[in-house]
Amino acid sequence: MPVLLDGAMATELSARGFDLRAPLFSARALLDAPELVAEIHWDYLRAGAQVLTTNSFGLHASTLAVAGLGERQRELALRSVELVELARRRALEGDRSLARFRVAGSIPPRPLNDQDCAEPDLARAEYRSLAAQLVGAGVDLILLETFTRVSEAKLALEGLAEIAVPVWLAVVAGMPQQRVSRPDGTRLIGGDSFDELAELTRASGEHRVPDALLINCTQIDAIPAALDSLIASVGPGRPLGSSPHLGKRRYDGVWVDRIVEPEVFAEQIHAWMHSRPALDLAGACCGSTPAYIAAMKRWLQPDELARERAFVRLAELVP
Structure with a gap:
């Protein structure tokens, strides 16, 4: 039974009036609008999310240095x-069944510059630093998300070699194609193949082998090919999932934030997962709202028995 993840933080902050500005973007809300961040976490939890993700996407040391922090x-x-744990407190005061969620510590790719390729030790240290702070703060797992290149994911996994909690790796698929509106879902957006990504799942003393792999922040129409490529390359036995984004460029080049409504999106996710029983994890990315997670709950966990089975699966993945 699929475990239900949460949805977008940055676009939801923006939709609720928060100004996303470089270099911190959504992470600036930790300083300027913590109550809003907490409210979004709570809304995703009430909608049905069983994993809540920290708003730590902008907390790399190099990003904070640019911001003077x-x-x-x-x-x-x-x-x-x-701010995530505030949702647990609210749940314990009311509906205690909501309090069984897990906390995923979000770590994105580092902001790249021309020196990065020449300083892999610094890259590993930067990933290790943020992971250690999040684990020390009490997260249940680390979510490496929106990685577009296998080489960068490998550096992150090398930095997390000694991390004790589960590590999930989420990559962006859909390599752009010239004069074609649908991106190539059989490759990562940076051009790497899923066979190259699967090499990271081989046992190695140099890097942490990811405990789960996901496709995230990927255009919806590239998801089926991406999932099929992921399943074929990784093989059985490793938890897999997806969190598509909801946007697409229109014929005239204008970006549309949400190309499908919640029920249509949730029905499509259900169809993909029903035809691919290897998938364990389902969420949504940029453009999504708590309404999308609520719709996914209705489709993926239609009754209390189905939801309980999902919690059992979550306990297996993240003890």
């Missing part, structure tokens, strides 16, 4: 977890 990574990582 280089000494505050530990403080902000702790705050990102505390």
Whole structure:
């Protein structure tokens, strides 16, 4: 039974009036609008999410340094977890069944520059630092999300070699094609193949083998090919899933944030997962709202027995 993840944070902050500005973007809300972050977590939990993701996407040391906050990574990582845990407190005061969720510590790719390829040790240290702060703050798992290149994912996994909690890796698929509106879902957006990605699942003393693999922040019409490629390359036995984004460029080049409504989206996710029983995890990315997660709950966990089975599966994945 699929485990239900949460939805987007940054686009939901923007939809509720928060100004996303570089370099911190959504992470700036930890400082300027913590109550809004907490409310979004709570709304996703009430909608049915069984895994809530920290708003830590902008907390790499190099990003904080650009923002003049280089000494505050530990403080902000702790705050990102505390704002999720506020949802647990609210649940325990009311519907205690909601309090069984897991907390995923979000870590994105580093902001790249020309020196990155020449400094792999620094890259590993940056991933290790943020992961250690999030684990110390109490997350149940680390979610490496929106990785577009296998080489960068490998650096992150090398940095997390000693991390004790489960590590999930989410990559962006859909390599752009010239004069074709539908991206190539059989490759990562950076051009790497899923066979190259699958090499990261082989046992190695150099890097942490990811405990689960997901397709995230990927255009909806590229998802079926991406999932089929992922399943074929990775093989059986490893938890897999997806969290598509909801946007697409229109024929005239204008970006549309949401090309499908919640029920249509949830029905499509259900169809993909029903035809691919290897999939364990389902969520949504940019453009999604709690309404999308609520619709997914109705389709993927239509009754209490189905939801309970999903919680059992979650306990297996994240003890």
